[in-house]
Amino acid sequence: MKILIINRNLDVARYEFQSTQLNNLGLSFEKITAIEKNDLDEATIEKYQNSWQRPLRVAEIACTLSHHKCWQLVAKLDEACLVIEDDACISNKLPELLGALSVKGSYNFISLETRRRDKFLSKQNTPIIDNYVLHGLLYDKGGSAGYIIWPDAAKSLLERLKEKGASPADAFLGECTKLAKGQVYPAPLLQLDMCLEYGIGELGCCASAISNTVKPKADSISSYLKFRIRRFKVQLKLLINVHLLTKVSSNYKEAFVPIIKDEFKLKVD
DSSP states (O other), X not given: OEEEEXXXXXXXXXXXXXXXXXXXXTOOOEEEEOOOGGGOOHHHHHHHTTSSSSOOOHHHHHHHHHHHHHHHHHHTSSSOXXXXXXXXXXXXXXXXXXXXXXXXXXXXXXXXBOOXXXXXXXXXXXXXXXXXXXXXXXXXXXXXXXXXXXXXXXXXXXXXXXXXXXXXXXXXXXXXXXXXXXXXXXXXXXXXGGTTTTTSOOOTTOOOTTTTSOOOOOSSHHHHHHHHHHHHHHHHHHIIXXXXXXXXXXXXXXXXXXXXXXXXXXXXX
């Protein structure tokens, strides 16, 4: 399976970290040069900045468009790809998991990540390898650091960007209802900013280029109200389609996705 690493040219330490992980596991990869804030012209920023539930940071737009580069590549292929951000910490079981998941089944998008947030999963699962199983993923509250994606799913995401505009990458993936999503359980991947919480250790290259920037505010009362109405509609849809479904259906559950800590070998003691 082709592996695509999203990496900014400025983030040399992250690229070295990620390439070391993958090389140690015997996995080949291709670097996708991330879009920088300075790469975006005013027209692009204006096009996307107000298309979500709040004004987007320019860094958030750049991040989503970096994933967009990957989707464009995947859409032209006839096989699945693993897309990972350069701050993804991975389990040593990843090569076996990729081998087992390379053949398309019921899902065209499979999340490998966990972020200390509950996910809405199918109660039924399919064994993958060892202690790992694959659940259906009804809704994911966050995370875009690592996922397997097939060409038809990539095309759906490309079309969504045209129709809906941009949003933060994790929200963009989570809110796309046209994907048939799965979740690997336990998760074989998490972002570096989560490592300390999961007892793996703390690495020095985990500072976020997004969270360190200030969120822009609506420039008028009418804009503020527009964003609030959008958010209300999304939350209402989530309540109806996700929360109520898990309450009345016996097929889904809200669950925390753990990791197997001992399988993350690149840890800092």
